[in-house]
Every structure is written in C-alpha cells, then in structure tokens.
Amino acid sequence: xxxxxxxxxxxxxxxxxxxxxxxxxDGFTMHAPPGELVALLGPSGSGKTTLxxxxxxxxxxxxxxxxxxxxxxxxxxxxxxEQYRRKTIGIVFQGFNxxxxxxxxxxxxxxLLMAGIKRKVALARADExxxxxxxxxxxxxxxxxxxxxxQQRVAVARGLVxxxxxxxxxxxxxxxxxxxxxxxxxxLRALRDRGRTIVISTxxxxxxxxxxxxxxxxxxxxxxxxxxxxxxxxxxxxxxxQSATSDYVYAILEGTVEIVREYADGTSAVIAIRETGSFVGxxxxxxxxxxxxxxxxxxxxxxxxxxxxxxxxxxxxxxx
Amino acid sequence: MLLLILRDLQFRRWRVGLTVVLMxxxxxxxxxxxxxxxxxxxEPALATERxxxxxxxxxxxxxxxPFTSPRPIDAPLFDGVPGEPVLVAPSSVDGVRVSLVGRGxxxxxxxxxTVGRHPGGPGEVVIDETMxxxxxxxxxxxxxxxxxxxxxxxxxxLAGVPLTFVTLDFAQETAxxxxxxxxxxxxxxxxxxxxxxxLMTPEMIAADALLPLDGAIASVALVRALxxxxxxxxxxxxxxxxxxxxxxxxxxxxxxxGKTRDLGASLLIQGLLMTLIAVLIAxxxxxxxxxxxxxxxxxxxxxxxVIGGGxxxxxxxxxxxGVMRVRSTSPAEAFG
Numbered sequence: 001x002x003x004x005x006x007x008x009x010x011x012x013x014x015x016x017x018x019x020x021x022x023x024x025x026d027g028f029t030m031h032a033p034p035g036e037l038v039a040l041l042g043p044s045g046s047g048k049t050t051l052x053x054x055x056x057x058x059x060x061x062x063x064x065x066x067x068x069x070x071x072x073x074x075x076x077x078x079x080x081x082e083q084y085r086r087k088t089i090g091i092v093f094q095g096f097n098x099x100x101x102x103x104x105x106x107x108x109x110x111x112l113l114m115a116g117i118k119r120k121v122a123l124a125r126a127d128e129x130x131x132x133x134x135x136x137x138x139x140x141x142x143x144x145x146x147x148x149x150x151q152q153r154v155a156v157a158r159g160l161v162x163x164x165x166x167x168x169x170x171x172x173x174x175x176x177x178x179x180x181x182x183x184x185x186x187x188l189r190a191l192r193d194r195g196r197t198i199v200i201s202t203x204x205x206x207x208x209x210x211x212x213x214x215x216x217x218x219x220x221x222x223x224x225x226x227x228x229x230x231x232x233x234x235x236x237x238x239x240x241x242q243s244a245t246s247d248y249v250y251a252i253l254e255g256t257v258e259i260v261r262e263y264a265d266g267t268s269a270v271i272a273i274r275e276t277g278s279f280v281g282x283x284x285x286x287x288x289x290x291x292x293x294x295x296x297x298x299x300x301x302x303x304x305x306x307x308x309x310x311x312x313x314x315x316x317x318x319x320x
Numbered sequence: 321m322l323l324l325i326l327r328d329l330q331f332r333r334w335r336v337g338l339t340v341v342l343m344x345x346x347x348x349x350x351x352x353x354x355x356x357x358x359x360x361x362x363e364p365a366l367a368t369e370r371x372x373x374x375x376x377x378x379x380x381x382x383x384x385x386p387f388t389s390p391r392p393i394d395a396p397l398f399d400g401v402p403g404e405p406v407l408v409a410p411s412s413v414d415g416v417r418v419s420l421v422g423r424g425x426x427x428x429x430x431x432x433x434t435v436g437r438h439p440g441g442p443g444e445v446v447i448d449e450t451m452x453x454x455x456x457x458x459x460x461x462x463x464x465x466x467x468x469x470x471x472x473x474x475x476x477x478l479a480g481v482p483l484t485f486v487t488l489d490f491a492q493e494t495a496x497x498x499x500x501x502x503x504x505x506x507x508x509x510x511x512x513x514x515x516x517x518x519l520m521t522p523e524m525i526a527a528d529a530l531l532p533l534d535g536a537i538a539s540v541a542l543v544r545a546l547x548x549x550x551x552x553x554x555x556x557x558x559x560x561x562x563x564x565x566x567x568x569x570x571x572x573x574x575x576x577x578g579k580t581r582d583l584g585a586s587l588l589i590q591g592l593l594m595t596l597i598a599v600l601i602a603x604x605x606x607x608x609x610x611x612x613x614x615x616x617x618x619x620x621x622x623x624x625x626v627i628g629g630g631x632x633x634x635x636x637x638x639x640x641x642g643v644m645r646v647r648s649t650s651p652a653e654a655f656g
Contacts, residue, residue: 053655058575082577091654093654101324113321113324114324170655
C-alpha cells in the first residue's frame, strides 16, 4: 500500500497525428499524498491534459503505471471505469463544460441522476454542494445566465458530487478574470484543506505560490552555450533524429543534407534538402521544441554547430 | 434520465417544435394518401353492393363489367334466367358525369338510403350524397327533368363518379332513348346459362371496376412511398444532428460516469417522443383536411398503427446512427 493517493510511474503515452507519432508523456513520474494541491505546469502540448485524461481513465497508456486511491487505473474496464469516474475522482473541465439545457442545480446533480440515484436525493446533494461553493442563490439559473467564475464553481461542485478523494481540474482559472480566478483558487485550497488531493493543470505560473507541489510537465532544457568547432559527416550519417532534444543550430559549410519526416507506420519521406550556405535545425533550440524531423548527410558534409545566441547574433566564425 | 431528456427538448424547443410540425405535415399527407388508397380499393365493392346488394349479375358475354364496359342487350335474351332486370349506363346529372342504375326497388333493399325513399316512377332519383343535392331538388338527367326523392352514401365508382338510381323504364328512356335493353339480371341463384350469357359475382364486378384505377392507385402508392422516405429522412436527420450537437454533452456525461447505453437510450426516447407528438398532430390535422378533398378520404383505423408504428421504427432505426455516434464519443473529448 502506497501512502500516495495518486501515483504515476514511468508513464509513456504516444499517439499518432497526421501520420507521425507524438509522445507527450515519456517516462513521466509523479506522486501526490492525500490533502495536497498539485499543479501540472507546462505550455500547450506538454501533456497536462493527456495526464488528466489518463488519471481519469479516459485514454490508454503505452506503458507505466497509474494508481489512484490504490486502484490500478490502467487496468479498469467498462463498469469498473464508470464506477471509478463516479466515486473515486471528480473532474473539472477546461471551459466549464456545463450542460446548457440544465440549471446549475441539475448540472451538479447530473452524475447522480445518470447513476440512477433518485431525483430528490440527487438534487438535495446538489443544493448542499452549491451552498458549499457559495452559489445557493444561483441554483435555478442556466449556465448562460452565470458568469465565468460562477460556471467554474458549478463545475467544481459537479466534480465533488460523488464525494471523490481526488479532484482533477483542467486549467481551472483559464478564461477567468483575476477576481473569479482568485475565488476558484481559494475554493480549491479549501477543498484541499478538507483532505482531498487536487491535481490541476495550468500554464499560469502565478498560481504556483498557492499550490503544494509543482510538477513541471516541460522541464527546461537550457540550450548549450559551449562553442563547438566545425565537423564533417560521412554520407548517410544522421545529424539528429526526429523527437530528440534540440541543442545546436547547424550551418552547412559544405555539402548537402536531407530533412526526413519519420511516420508512425515505419516509413519515412524526405521533405526538404538544404545545401551549402544554409542552416538546419534552427527552430527547435530557439523554441525549446524537440526536433521535428531527422537530418541526414547526403554526401560528405561539413557543418558548424552554433549556439542559439551565436545564431541570433550572426557573429560566428566562418560564414556559411 | 427523463429530466435530462425533457430539459434538452425544452432547451431546443424552437427547433424541436419546427421539426415536429414538419414531420406532422408530412405524416398528415401520409394519412390522406392512405385514406385515398383505401377509398380506391373499397369503393367498387361498396358501389356494387349499393347497385345490386349481394346478388349475382347475369350479363352478356360482351360485358367486361357493368361499370366499365356495359353492353345492354335485348331483354328477351334473358328469358328463362331468373332474377330482376337492371340497366347500368353512363349518363350525366346537371352536367356532371354519373353512372345510371335502373332497376326495381324494395323499401328495405339496396341502395340503402340516408334520407328519403326509393324511386317509384319516371324522373324520381336517388343519388349519392357527394353530389351535394337534397331531397326535393330538381335536376336534369341527360336532358330529361327529374327530382331527388332520396339520398344514399358510399355509392360512387371509378374514383368518385356518383351512382344515380332511377326506375328501369326511366333509365331506358334517358340512356337508350326508350329501347327495351337491359344490362343484366340480378339473381341470388347460379342458373345454367346459354353460351351468350355469363354470371359475375359481386367480387368479380368490384375487381373489374378497380382495373381502370390501377394507374392512379400505383401513383398514389408511389407518392406515399416518397412521403415515407421524407418522414424517415427528417427523423433520421434530426436525431443524428441532435447527436452531433450534443457530442460535447455526451462526452461530459460519459466522463462523469454516464453509461453509453443510457445516453443512447435518451437519444432514442427523444426521437420517439417527437415522432409520437408528430403522429398525434397529424391525426388531428388529417381529420380537418380530409373533408376538403374532392374524393372521399377513408383513413382506416390501422393507419394510426401503421404510420405511428412505422415512424417509431424509422425513429429507432435512424436513432441507431445517433447511438453509434454516442458510442464513439470519447469522454476524453470533454477535456476539449
């Protein structure tokens, strides 16, 4: 038995989009004990929402393990999954995702109604939770008549309706003004104080002082500042592979390289050719993105590695 | 679950209302077309009954049927054949085409009267109510004066041509210029007949009278099939569009523990509810619209079952596509 309520170990998730494979989570690990507010921090595409989807049992993983309240989430199927989503976790979606045809009260009660709980009981529970999120007076209003902050509080109340130990919230302060955002953070902290583990995804680092643990979904990869000497490559030699961490920009001093896109089905295609006097691999290190393609020497090639600073300044030794 | 269904219908009430009205209009036409086909099919049997009750008709070999190709022959040729002479001939009343029936009448016999009495002498006429005449009205039959003495109903042939009952003598005078020809003898027996005569049962006569309407019946049946197609398309489209529109809702409800089966069922129930309401509205609408038609629209009782049931089956079948959509909706879509 782990004393962590949420445990994720060596998680690998990859999916295919537009024929090539993306791996938003690659050996990801995190742990959260009961009563902790955890922030998954990272830019778009860093795997925050993918991780929340995994934790809520909505998408499969390629490998690794995910345990929530001692339940092996990746092994759940069918009814077990529905039970898990109903009782073990609560979810707050980005953009609230309230059902527009239902009142605030009915939105909160919806998971219970779907579970076959009697309407009277479900609505009474909804009233209790709306009271808790300070929205009792808006219970009869439809989402379109609630402010963004109020909608988010209703969404939080809905996430709590099954009295879960773990609440997952995707960008809970996105699209909210600072007053509404503050009240939502205050609410999440209050729920944390009552013993729940709350995992939120955010790209807003202003929230960080308010949380107990920050999980960086996209650890910084400082670009190297060591200046290297020019070097030569033999025909067919790989300069760097698709998805590898980006480091240097390369100036082609002599020869030709081909840029190759590798696809999920194992095939590959040359998408561009770069010749003497041009650069290759310049965007990856500047944006801190992984390499988007493989680069291979066509013949004998002479290259000069450049740091991002050198590339930006344009002050480097032999000009290509 | 019912709350979620009703709230969604309420939320989209304008679109739901418009769809229901559209379905109801198409179904009203379906009711009307069904009533017309029913009338076409039943009209010859009723007319045959009004003209000759359940008696057999002895006619000349050259007669295809009394209402389609009458061939009157000299009365003496029927000598020895038991029964009552009758003449059926095309004619006109006040310029309207009619089918003239001349015979003798018993007070309790055919044609059954809705008002008045049977013809007893020259110029006395019993006519179908669809002519819009009343007892005592004067009229002109093929140029001769006459008076309405009684009215009957369900006495039309060939899609609405009214039967007009007169005495045999008056029929011979108006249709044949006084020649003593008869078309048939009505008999309750099955007599041995000379080669130039033949016996037709009421069923044979009705079947013969239906033949000229084959094209019309087939055309109406085709229109009816097209209306069914439109009904199915409307139902299918609305259920599928609803499923598409609610993809995010379904994803959210699945994400919070909703079962695919329940969500799919809610979609089907919505479709069935809308269909049921449309059928009820169509049933009421057709009762107002049917009397406006020049032909009698005889909607059979089972039309409710056929149209209601058919539409329900269409809703379920069409809903299956929507349910597939619900099934394929991943709860992960709720994360956006």
